[in-house]
Amino acid sequence: METQSSSERPGMESNFQLKLREELTLLINRTLTQNLTTADIRFDRSPEEVSGDLAFGCFPLAKLARRAPNQIAAQLAAQTDCALLPGVTAVSASGGYLNLTLDLSSWLPDTIDFLLSCEQPEKGSLPPRKVVIEYSSPNTNKPQHLGHVRNNVLGQAVANLLSAAGDEVIRVNLINDRGIHICKSMLTWIKLGEGETPETTGEKGDHLVGRYYVRFETEIKLERKRFFAAAGIDPQQLAADELVKREQDFLAQSSWQQEAEELLLRWEAGDKELLDIWRTMNSWVLAGFDQTYSRYGITFDRTYFESETYLSGRNEIESALQAGLVQRREDGSIWISLAEEELEDKLLQRSNGTSVYITQDVGTALQRYEDYHFDRLIYVVGNEQRYHFRVLIAILRQLGHTWADNLEHLAYGMVNLPEGKLKSREGTAVDADDLLQAVKQAARQVMEASNRRHDFSEQEADQVAEALGLGAIKYYLLRVSANQDLQYDPERSVDLNGTTGPYLQYAYSRMTSLLRKSAFNHQPQMTFELDSAIEKELLLKLLEYAGVVQLAAQQRNPSRLAQYLYELARIFNRFWHDLPVLKAESSDIREQRLALTAACQRILQRGLHLLGIPTPEKI
């Protein structure tokens, strides 16, 4: 059950914003004898055709007062004395909305002071909650690809948003470093690796190990082909259930499969020689991951390893068995009944005594609760695991952990290419490192083709290209709301025009350029006489910032912020185009426009950083 309505978490506000909401609340309560609170007052932008800037929708009031919304709006408009509302020069009713016209020059001083001096303008009014958020969660058998990049970038951004909105955030990674898939790359390296190491090949460790994982898949595919050929069967001709049976037959006699399974048994038995190899290969992969994370700006406060947490899952199941909460079947396997949750029974331990995926997640969750006593635990995991997390939460609840209701699966959609799906097993996925390299190259080419001349050193040019590449990739992934599948078009992501990271970074560098050239220094309480429509658009957009961050945090949806920042940048670009700043008609106007620019710059910088996008000063 939702306990909060969406509009009840405003961010910090300037004095004028706060005052306006208070006065409007009083006004409504007086004229309609309601008892609204300021939290009930939310503004939309007035549409172009209507005279006004901010619109207050009277629809919720219509139910309380049992009158039509446009009647209520009309009455409010008729009985409103503008003098009581700060900086409001006119009110009008239209289509059930009360439209307020703001006086730009009275709003600006207060707004600019607030935006430039408030330490954390995104902060919400509720007490902070302790939130543990898990993202990335890679397997140590292959390098990270585009799907992981979406996860990493999304997780990082949501963590940043929650933190900015005022929560205490603990960012955790979970390394899946054990299991049959790990054994596959190990096996292939042992058999065919001839002692290769990242040092001898000069390759990144995760790429090296990943090569052996792909190799395993190609080898077993060949073996499968031979198996079916020898039996004189064309698998394509088989009915579905027959095919499943034949595949099982194949795996049962496949030497690659058998050897991998033997390796897993040896690993679980603690075979010392094997554990050494396992540790060595994992360390290669982890070193590779560290490089990737660091380049992408992905950080964690704590890293969990499944090889360390899966045992606590086993223990939990053991004690649940004693307590009669789970049942052992005749073949020795252990199950939990989830009939109360209207879910299928779930296996918790195999008949051969080894643990399954969900057992590890039970253990990890328990350990995290012990470590942090969180108010909320968010899992950033692909939406193909929706069912898995429903089951996980149900299990924890059945085992008597009331905090199970504080777990939350932040499911995000798959990343597809225009040609179709990514397939990491076949090694056709878009590799995270290669991707950044390619997009960076493209950015570099655009920089060099441009007729702008900067005295960039080679090193500076490289840094700017890297920043633009990151901006391009991250914005591309974050502008789509999380639960949607997204289509990744490599060519489009390299295109720096349109709703892209580089567009925003470019706008930022323009703002910075103006401020640098003018050596602007903000004086509080300055007076404003600006009055153009475009300047007012900027003011109105700036006023939305804190609310947008609050909403994005609450919905765990950075795309809201991504969208907003694009709108802000677009209005700024229009402002830049239409109005002179450094060469303004008077030095007063110049200072005022610079102050407005400074506010935009700070908001755009903070917003982009929440999305994990770097903001180079010059492009």
Place this chain on the structure above:
RNA sequence: GCGCCUGUAGCUCAACUGGACAGAGCAACGGCCUUCUAAGCCGUAGGCUGAAGGUUCGAGUCCUUCCAGGCGUACCA
């Protein structure tokens, strides 16, 4: 079969959780650089929101039934 998710402009995506005439970008077409960075700005064109019913003062959004796609439904992770 059952469950979950998704269908919005030619393409990629928005739409503050039920509110004003459904908005952007790309692609197309037409304008704007001797002027603070043209990676920019302005304009034109593009829609029966998959279909049909229903609830409501009001539906892209909620309900029902279809249609299409994706993902689950493992003693895989």
